[in-house]
Amino acid sequence: MTKQLIMKKNYTLIKAMRLIVLIALSAICGCKLFTPTISSYDQYAYTQTTSLKVDVLNLMDSAVNDYQSQQKTITPVEINIKKLYEYEKDLPKNETTLKQWQYMMDTSGHLFEGFLVRWRKEKKLHIAFINDEKQIIGQTFDQIAELESKKIKSPTNNQ
Amino acid sequence: MPIDINAIASTIKTGITGIAQSSLKDYLPQAESDGQNIVNAIKANIQTWAAQLASGEISADDLKFLILSNEEMLKVAALTQAGILQIELDKFKQQVSNLIVNTLLSVVKV
Numbered sequence: 001m002t003k004q005l006i007m008k009k010n011y012t013l014i015k016a017m018r019l020i021v022l023i024a025l026s027a028i029c030g031c032k033l034f035t036p037t038i039s040s041y042d043q044y045a046y047t048q049t050t051s052l053k054v055d056v057l058n059l060m061d062s063a064v065n066d067y068q069s070q071q072k073t074i075t076p077v078e079i080n081i082k083k084l085y086e087y088e089k090d091l092p093k094n095e096t097t098l099k100q101w102q103y104m105m106d107t108s109g110h111l112f113e114g115f116l117v118r119w120r121k122e123k124k125l126h127i128a129f130i131n132d133e134k135q136i137i138g139q140t141f142d143q144i145a146e147l148e149s150k151k152i153k154s155p156t157n158n159q
Numbered sequence: 160m161p162i163d164i165n166a167i168a169s170t171i172k173t174g175i176t177g178i179a180q181s182s183l184k185d186y187l188p189q190a191e192s193d194g195q196n197i198v199n200a201i202k203a204n205i206q207t208w209a210a211q212l213a214s215g216e217i218s219a220d221d222l223k224f225l226i227l228s229n230e231e232m233l234k235v236a237a238l239t240q241a242g243i244l245q246i247e248l249d250k251f252k253q254q255v256s257n258l259i260v261n262t263l264l265s266v267v268k269v
Contacts, residue, residue: 034252034253034255036249036253038249103234106231110224111235114228126216126218129221129225132211132217132225133228135204136204140235144235146239147238147243152249152253
């Protein structure tokens with residue numbers, strides 16, 4: 001066998017191995033095992049969460065006043081939370097964050113919407129209660145923001 | 160040029176062990192610290208609320224609402240921890256995927 005023939009055989013073998021490796025790499029990249037289980041970091045969601053925290057805590061200070069008299073201040077904050085929830089709903093694999101917002105928005109619960117229901121029912125709330133509740137709702141916002149901030153920053157998303 | 164499958168497997172196995180150790184090493188102390196902070200906050204809250212109830216600053220209904228509110232906040236905090244664990248697992252999988260790809264590429268120098 002000539003040297004040229006041996007070289008040709010080796011070259012064919014290398015080409016075959018490269019093909020195998022490429023097939024293996026495609027399988028790895030496309031394999032479900034390696035796809036993310038939770039949404040990646042979203043700058044808009046994070047900014048809106050921290051901004052809404054400030055709006056909500058400010059609004060809660062108004063609960064020493066009659067609910068009806070504050071309606072104009074209450075409605076925009078409620079709408080902005082609903083808007084963010086709708087935005088979060090469209091993000092893929094975002095179930096954990098959505099569940100967190102559901103607690104915040106549950107009218108039969110005891111976080112933001114629950115607080116509004118109680119305010120409406122009682123007309124005015126005690127300052128000490130408002131401050132205690134602000135602390136809890138503030139911590140809840142921090143938890144939602146913490147999860148968002150720890151999500152993986154993908155090169156394509158808005159960082 | 161024969162491919163040494165055992166050597167590739169061994170390289171990947173060693174790499175995965177290293178990635179797993181470093182991933183969990185970062186996550187566990189942080190989760191423990193977050194949990195402890197929440198427990199401390201609850202203790203402080205309960206002391207404050209009991210004093211406020213005794214002094215008449217808040218009513219029994221207020222206290223009940225606060226306790227239920229706190230419970231829901233804890234559920235949100237539990238979701239945060241579950242989410243962070245998912246993120247750590249995703250990072251681990253991403254690193255393992257990179258390791259396998261790089262190991263295979265280095266073998267055939269594509």
